[in-house]
Amino acid sequence: MSTTQADTVVSLTIGQLEVLIRRVVREELAHYQPRPLSAVDDWSHEGPDDPEGDEILARDALAQIEKIKKDPSRVRPWEEFEAELLAAEARGELPD
Numbered sequence: 001m002s003t004t005q006a007d008t009v010v011s012l013t014i015g016q017l018e019v020l021i022r023r024v025v026r027e028e029l030a031h032y033q034p035r036p037l038s039a040v041d042d043w044s045h046e047g048p049d050d051p052e053g054d055e056i057l058a059r060d061a062l063a064q065i066e067k068i069k070k071d072p073s074r075v076r077p078w079e080e081f082e083a084e085l086l087a088a089e090a091r092g093e094l095p096d
Contacts, residue, residue: 020048068075
């Protein structure tokens with residue numbers, strides 16, 4: 001009685017082989033890339049600590065909020081702003 005196993009032959013087209021290779025490579029690379037953190041946890045896009053600059057930004061933001069509270073007509077809906085922006089772009093008024 002023989003205990004040798006028969007070889008299995010799988011036929012693939014060049015296109016199927018290419019898709020398979022791309023998938024395997026993509027999955028393997030995913031193991032080596034660090035998983036992105038949530039926006040709350042990932043501060044890599046931020047610059048160096050700047051408490052003074054942060055204070056200026058906070059004051060400016062609070063001043064804007066106060067202005068809006070005093071005169072809510074200053075606030076425009078996004079759709080109105082977007083329409084104005086598209087019109088300015090169509091007239092060629094925006095910088096490249």
